[in-house]
Amino acid sequence: MAVKIDGTIKKxxxxxxxxxxxxxxxxxxxxxxxxxxxxxxxxxxLLKKELERKKGTNE
Incomplete structure (x- = not known):
């Protein structure tokens, strides 16, 4: 969930x-x-899983 930064605090x-x-x-x-x-x-x-997935689709 994104929370807007309080501009006053940031400044x-x-x-x-x-x-x-x-x-x-x-x-x-x-x-x-x-x-x-x-x-x-x-x-x-996540990178390992994606590489394995791509390898599986190329075979």
């Missing part, structure tokens, strides 16, 4: 990060990368 976080010399976009990208890394087993399992 506050962006302002605080700017004061600390941090990039919100860079931080967000790092969060995405971290999540993908944490889900690597799921991703690998």
């Amino acid at each position: 506050r976080v962006q302002s605080l990060m700017a004061l600390n010399g941090q990039s919100y976009e860079e931080w967000l990208n790092n969060q995405h990368q971290k999540y993908l890394n944490e889900q690597s087993e799921v991703i690998d399992r």
Whole structure:
């Protein structure tokens, strides 16, 4: 379920990060990368299943 980000909170976080010399976009990208890394087993399992499925349809 998608949840809309509270604009006020986002702006506050962006302002605080700017004061600390941090990039919100860079931080967000790092969060995405971290999540993908944490889900690597799921991703690998799905890729394996898809490769097996494609191999089965090509035979």
